[in-house]
Amino acid sequence: MDKIKLGIIGAGRIGKLHVDNLKNLKNVEIKSISDIFVDNIKEWAEQNGIQVITDNYMNIINDPEINAVFICSPTDTHVQIIKDAAKAGKHIFCEKPISFSLEQTVQLLETLRQSKVKFQTGFNRRFDHNMSRVQELVSQGKVGDPHILKITSRDPAPPHKEYIKNCGGLFIDMSIHDFDIARFVIGSEVEEVYVQGAVLVDPVFAEFNDIDTAIISLKFKNGALGVIDNSRQAHYYDQRVEVFGSKGCVTIQNDFPNSAELSTADGVQKDKPLYFFLERYNTAYINEVQAFIEAILNDTPVLVNQNDGFQAELIAHAAKLSYLEKRPVRIEEITNRLVNITI
Numbered sequence: 001m002d003k004i005k006l007g008i009i010g011a012g013r014i015g016k017l018h019v020d021n022l023k024n025l026k027n028v029e030i031k032s033i034s035d036i037f038v039d040n041i042k043e044w045a046e047q048n049g050i051q052v053i054t055d056n057y058m059n060i061i062n063d064p065e066i067n068a069v070f071i072c073s074p075t076d077t078h079v080q081i082i083k084d085a086a087k088a089g090k091h092i093f094c095e096k097p098i099s100f101s102l103e104q105t106v107q108l109l110e111t112l113r114q115s116k117v118k119f120q121t122g123f124n125r126r127f128d129h130n131m132s133r134v135q136e137l138v139s140q141g142k143v144g145d146p147h148i149l150k151i152t153s154r155d156p157a158p159p160h161k162e163y164i165k166n167c168g169g170l171f172i173d174m175s176i177h178d179f180d181i182a183r184f185v186i187g188s189e190v191e192e193v194y195v196q197g198a199v200l201v202d203p204v205f206a207e208f209n210d211i212d213t214a215i216i217s218l219k220f221k222n223g224a225l226g227v228i229d230n231s232r233q234a235h236y237y238d239q240r241v242e243v244f245g246s247k248g249c250v251t252i253q254n255d256f257p258n259s260a261e262l263s264t265a266d267g268v269q270k271d272k273p274l275y276f277f278l279e280r281y282n283t284a285y286i287n288e289v290q291a292f293i294e295a296i297l298n299d300t301p302v303l304v305n306q307n308d309g310f311q312a313e314l315i316a317h318a319a320k321l322s323y324l325e326k327r328p329v330r331i332e333e334i335t336n337r338l339v340n341i342t343i
């Protein structure tokens with residue numbers, strides 16, 4: 001295969017971003033796009049040279065010319081679309097999380113195993129220049145045995161009310177990226193989770209039984225300990241990681257639009273870090289879709305697969321239980337609840 005024909009399902013924030021990045025790749029043609037609000041995207045899709053614009057994603061799935069789909073619709077639509085795409089033999093890039101339900105994600109693992117299509121989970125941060133360097137250094141043993149992981153992950157501003165209502169909560173919507181990065185940089189699965197959570201930013205989170213602030217303690221199978229702190233409102237985008245080990249420590253700081261520092265009699269000032277995920281992870285989003293396309297073209301394994309999606313969801317569900325029951329939760333406790341399902 002020398003050219004991949006793609007269909008994009010869902011043309012909101014992330015769907016449009018992927019189109020912007022994919023259209024610059026050689027060996028790729030974005031043939032079709034689907035969105036339930038097709039009128040909203042018609043002009044934009046035409047400007048991007050997309051041939052087929054449809055309100056029914058099955059028109060993409062049933063098109064024999066399409067090799068792969070990008071699932072960028074809301075999370076509660078992912079399960080059915082993944083099943084349909086896998087059945088039709090289309091390779092799948094699916095945004096995080098794979099689903100809200102662990103039972104459904106586990107069933108999808110089996111569906112995907114049988115279909116043999118490639119499946120990449122949208123954990124873009126692994127493709128970030130800083131995060132990937134931390135992983136590289138830790139896996140090369142440069143910090144020795146990892147002892148302590150610290151992740152600070154705070155959004156500049158909370159999402160709107162409708163988003164909060166439907167996003168599945170802090171852990172599965174936001175912290176899930178941090179759970180993936182934790183597994184990625186430490187190179188070990190999480191064994192136990194303990195959470196302290198609070199509503200400190202906006203009471204609207206409480207209306208939906210959600211929280212906006214959390215301290216998440218992790219214990220990894222290799223013995224390392226980790227802590228993630230999340231806030232839905234820092235007024236700037238705060239994304240920092242540290243791995244401390246037996247031989248040293250690696251840290252990454254925020255990314256800034258420039259390195260200018262203004263020093264005056266009043267103090268030292270610099271611009272705020274890159275505003276939010278679209279800016280901060282711009283290159284990571286480009287790298288992740290490129291990696292997916294290369295995996296198809298070269299028939300090589302994807303770099304972030306369905307198991308990565310599942311493992312991060314396990315931690316998210318354990319975190320939620322820990323918060324609700326105010327106790328440490330072992331991942332095993334969550335997997336034991338899935339006993340009737342083959343993992």
Ligand SMILES: NC(=O)c1ccc[n+]([C@@H]2O[C@H](COP(=O)([O-])OP(=O)(O)OC[C@H]3O[C@@H](n4cnc5c(N)ncnc54)[C@H](O)[C@@H]3O)[C@@H](O)[C@H]2O)c1
Nearest residue numbers: 010011012013014034035036037072073074075095096122
């Ligand atoms: N990786 C990341 O950094 C990242 C960032 C944001 C969102 N996401 C994930 O991407 C997904 C979409 O989020 P978003 O912020 O782009 O949402 P969004 O609401 O901006 O866009 C979703 C789009 O999907 C469309 N849609 C709804 N049902 C559909 C269906 N059945 N078929 C086709 N289109 C349909 C909607 O009309 C909308 O245009 C979510 O799963 C979210 O968790 C990932």
